Amino acid sequence: MPVSMLINGPRSKIALHMRKTLAEMDESKIRSSIDWIEQQPKKYNVRPSGFSSNDLILTSLVKFPVSNLDLGYGNPVKVRSRRDISFGGTAVIFKTSANDDGLDVYITLLNEHIQKLEQDPEFRMFQSLSKL
Numbered sequence: 001m002p003v004s005m006l007i008n009g010p011r012s013k014i015a016l017h018m019r020k021t022l023a024e025m026d027e028s029k030i031r032s033s034i035d036w037i038e039q040q041p042k043k044y045n046v047r048p049s050g051f052s053s054n055d056l057i058l059t060s061l062v063k064f065p066v067s068n069l070d071l072g073y074g075n076p077v078k079v080r081s082r083r084d085i086s087f088g089g090t091a092v093i094f095k096t097s098a099n100d101d102g103l104d105v106y107i108t109l110l111n112e113h114i115q116k117l118e119q120d121p122e123f124r125m126f127q128s129l130s131k132l
Helices: 003-008 011-024 027-039 109-119 121-131
Strands: 056-059 089-096 103-108
Touching: 003 011, 003 103
Parallel strands: 056 089
Antiparallel strands: 089 103
């Protein structure tokens, strides 16, 4: 669904699209994807396909206990998404490591989109607030 439809479309159509997409996501589809990824020799190169620069990929790991994982060094101090993602329009939501009901949201944008965003007067207003 294009971002323009999310912004300007009727909420009922957006909700229907989301419900349909979630209903189609069953255990066999997820297992098939995991099996395919496991067969890839360079898993770090696996990228979502079929997305354009106008798409938004949003995922929430809020209910996934990432900050409780102990990989032999104790619980992580900070959880972040990868920085080298080569496509824009992705957002990942994590619980803060402090488990204080806060959220960390990491958004990746293409450079051209960042430049446009930095010129937006409303965004600039919030940008100057963050420097206080």
